[in-house]
Amino acid sequence: MSVLSFEAAKARETLREAETQLRQAEELADADCGIAANPTLQNRMRLAERRVEAAKAALRKIDPTWLDGWVGTRGAPGGTISSGKH
Numbered sequence: 001m002s003v004l005s006f007e008a009a010k011a012r013e014t015l016r017e018a019e020t021q022l023r024q025a026e027e028l029a030d031a032d033c034g035i036a037a038n039p040t041l042q043n044r045m046r047l048a049e050r051r052v053e054a055a056k057a058a059l060r061k062i063d064p065t066w067l068d069g070w071v072g073t074r075g076a077p078g079g080t081i082s083s084g085k086h
Contacts, residue, residue: 018051
């Protein structure tokens with residue numbers, strides 16, 4: 001395995017984890033009927049959103065075309081990941 005493919009795999013895993021954390025925070029917000037009254041949950045969601053964006057930026061640096069087909073866990077119906085370059 002080349003260093004580049006290892007870095008790409010690591011970045012993809014980071015992206016999946018960050019999206020999972022964001023989805024979990026959103027589910028907590030839904031269960032609590034919103035996040036307006038819960039500053040800790042607001043911070044958790046903001047941090048998760050930043051992690052998702054940072055992971056996507058890292059993937060773009062490694063392979064600028066990789067995210068072209070990425071739907072991710074947040075954007076796909078049923079929370080599935082598209083059959084792109086995974």
